[in-house]
Amino acid sequence: MTELLVPIVVATLAAGTPLVFAALGELVAEKSGVLNLGVEGMMLVGAIAAFAATVASGSAWVGVLAGMLAGAAMSFVFAVLALTLQANQVAAGLALSLFGLGLSAFAGKPLESVALQAPQAVPVPLLSEIPLLGPMLFSHQPLVYLSWLMAVLVSLFLYRSRAGLVLRAVGESPASATAIGYPAIAIRYLATLFGGAMAGIAGAFLSIVYTPMWVEGMTAGRGWIALALVVFATWRPARVLAGAYLFGGVTMLQFFAQGAGVAVASQLLSSLPYLATIVVLVLISRNPHTIRLNAPVSLGKPYHPDA
């Protein structure tokens, strides 16, 4: 039993990790009132940048840094369009996703046949020796630990720090925030850049750790699932974690089911994460009050201080 449990848990956590990064980043952006539908594109560009940088430098950390910067650069383009030039946020986000898909496919062509060695897992000293829990929770890739740290930090930032209070205030009413003297647009820029950097890390995790290679469109909708996760988590960091691992589990299901010889078409199993996303969205959206009470009030609404 436990022989099966440990690999299932380990694989689930790994599968959920890119979602944790991307969804946490998007959560912060949305808390400031910015709806960036470009997560998929930012992840893809992050993935290819990280992969290329790792191939060139030989260091996975250089790759992660490159992915982070690439994601942030993508989100900057979005921010200029949506925050400075007042473009419709939905359209600008879609544009970012489509552009990221095109850019990464183009830039990644020469790298398609290159393979990388996945970095070694780093067990936490002492903790990893706890029976059962040790191998399950404390023998992971460093980025997995980083994702947990980020969840804690984002939570503390939003609900325990003054800066987080200001960010939430901007997300509720940028006009009021401006009236009492906060630079709403600048704050939204920062939140958007953070979201982009996190999506970039999520992409980096995919291309240099999870499946250490580059395949066109390799995020396979994870960016969109991350967006759904933010809704599912009702904009709370801890629930993002739970939701991400739920999806990680669903993703792993297909491999374990195939391994166990379950006679179901592989395509059906592969579609489970997407169907699960829809089911989860229906369940959480069913009660409009849940969304009304938790969604940032100004989410997706353009704001211009002179208007």
Place this chain on the structure above:
Amino acid sequence: MRLRLEARPAPSRAMRYLSPLVATALTVVAGFIVFSGLGREPLAAFHAFFVRPVSSLNGLAELVLKASPLMLIATGLAIGYRANVWNIGAEGQLILGAIFGGGLALAFPGAESRWFLVLMVLAGATGGLLWAAIPALLRNRFNTNEILVSLMLVYVATLLLSYLVHGPWRDPQGFNFPQSRMFADAALYPILAEPTRLNAGFLVALGAVACGWLFIERSFLGYQMRVAGLAEAAARYAGFSSGRTVWIGMLAGGAAAGIAGVGEVAGPIGQLTSSVSPGYGFAAIIVAFVGRLNPVGIVFASLLMSLLYLGGESAQMELRLPSAITGLFQGMLLFFLLGSDVLVHYRVRLLPRAPAPREEAAA
């Protein structure tokens, strides 16, 4: 020095029409920069990308052939987008259209009637409708975000098609390739201009664009959809049903995409394969925006987008650049469009402070 936006007293109508042209020009400029950056001679590259594909009759036919599904889907999507109903799953609805229409062709391999194609188109429309009905129903019943649901269904549709052509619908004589039997002649669109591949699907697309124009610009229902998109509270005040808006907005795109799906399998492809569209469902989103959500504009935008597809193929052959460059240009075009749209509502000023705003006759 700093850029500053200054609201215009009234939005500029001239800019509303000019900004797609500005965006196109910027895309071309960016193209020059990209080609130079890749070490290609920019003028030659420009010629290979934008000119050579359309310098023959066959090239022009291909341009129209590829523009047909784009204008068809974009018109359907525009009806929804006008009402803030964001169907971004047209790619999936296209696949379902191909499955329904193609399934019919496979079920009746001996069909000979010329009406059979009409049935296929109807079946394709039904497939697209059904797939688009899921996000519409979920949004109306459970308040579920249609953007995410329609997009998730793209992946499901892709997997469904993959299952069919790998499994039950695979051609037994097909050497195990993931593809169906070829369709009978009656299940194929007639060619309009031999020896090119341009087929009657283009006429279907033009007809749909005309209907779309009449609906959006002249019908009362279209007016209600526009009100819903421009001012939701006003639509509620006027008593226009929001549920109906969502249904029409989603289904218009679904039906159009489904018909486009039939157009692909009953047109250039002639069978079901695991990939029936080079991303037309997504490119049509860009076409819809670049065409200003207006069917007339969409026709022009679809030709431009089609040119980007042909240019990508040409770049692969002539410039040894990956054809994925098409996606890069498509994304840039939408970026530039969204960026230049700011000029509709704002004037861009350079600080330090310019002299007092000059009076401008509202054009």
Place this chain on the structure above:
Amino acid sequence: MGAESPAPRLALRGIRKAYPAVVANDGIDLAVLPGEIHAVLGENGAGKSTLMKIIYGVARPDAGEIRWEGRRIEVPSPQAARALGIGMVFQHFSLFETLTVAENVALALPGERDLAALARRIEEVSARYGLPLDPRRLVHSLSVGERQRVEIVRCLLLEPRLLIMDEPTSVLTPQAVRRLFETLRQLAAEGCSILYISHKLDEIQALCHAATVLRAGRVTGTCDPRRETASSMARMMIGKDLPVCEHAEARTSGEARLVLDGLCLPAQDPFGTELQDIRLRVHAGEIVGVAGVSGNGQQELLRALSGEVTLGRAEAVKLAGVAAGRLHPGRRRRMGLGFVPEERLGRGAVPTMTLSENTLLTAHRAAGMVRGGLVQRARLRAFALEAIGRFAVMCGGPEAEARSLSGGNLQKFIVGRELLQAPRMLVVSQPTWGLDVGASAFIRQALIDLRNAGAAILVISEELDELFEICDRIAVMAKGRLSPAARTRDTSVEEIGVWMSGLWPGAAPDAGEAARAPAP
């Protein structure tokens, strides 16, 4: 600087601010002495709010100078204003609904980290100035009056030397206005200067030591309001005497056209109000007013009347004798119900559509505007032209976009659109909110004329003066309940004020001391 020095705390000279479409302030001079309550008087659109934004650092002047206690200064931001000792209470509050009172206050206080200590200070200050507040409550659960207290307390914690109050009484009951005035007088006695922005002449006479009058962006006079009459100040404000509506007594009332019979409606929104057992009859040929502080169920009542929200029980709303509670807005319109909503742009009219297109919003059943599913554009244009002509709408013609009109002209157009359909029943919300005196008088007269023509009219308004001017009977809405309607000539502002707190004869015992939107 000696103690006797009369150096003003704030002095403005030659302030100018132009926006692309309008010069909002032009050569404004203003001086406020320490401990003085100084009124800035002017009708809507005179430039009062722009001037206050300049003083508070939200907007920058194009020209002119600001002196603070004799020194020339710049106010680049609200933080800079607060650092100087300038506080501002906004007309449309700058509060964050999903945050607590203490968090809201903390956002305006730089370096405030300890929320528990801050909560104690909030309680201290609010006790000292008679402004009771619970720092832990979420703002969305507060009544409008309580929200204003949050804004005031937030300013007071900064120990301001100048407090700007922007139209503070428009959201208060008459009794609450008196309490506010006591607080302000106490502050002034302690040496704080107060800039009091208003267009209400009687309040300014009761409270202020000095007044600066603005009209169309310029100063038209300064005075001591205690020595002026209302009409002399009105002449400074609008350049002529206040217009009066012609208002004959209601004829003997006709049939009951609009009947609410035990209307109940659970809150649709987590921040909304539940309607409980609303009963009201509006007869043909009369205007009935609904007074009350906003947020007490007026929005919900309007939706239930218009049909935007349908009811379980059809008999709860009867239109011309027909049970209509389950009917949608279009069906109700066909029965002769007209409706003028409070938000003109975005609800009553689509901002980016032309006036022609905007006629189609509600008048599509009249005048053959739609034939065979297609829009007859010539008909729209003709209808728009008629509304523009008959209701004196100043605009660039029927093809002008709705948002290009001034508030008053757009309201005239919307009222015109509804009235041209000859409604048998009309529901109007805040008919003259934010309008200048001329447009207000025009709209009120149009309503009275419609009444005289035999329609049943229901007016929901926060402006008591307006209701007393045009209504035959007045009822009060508080906490989702509606009082009985009193004949206007038998009641008084004072009595209606008491009712606005939920205390009318026979009121349910749980209608507490302060009207508030209950949080479900």
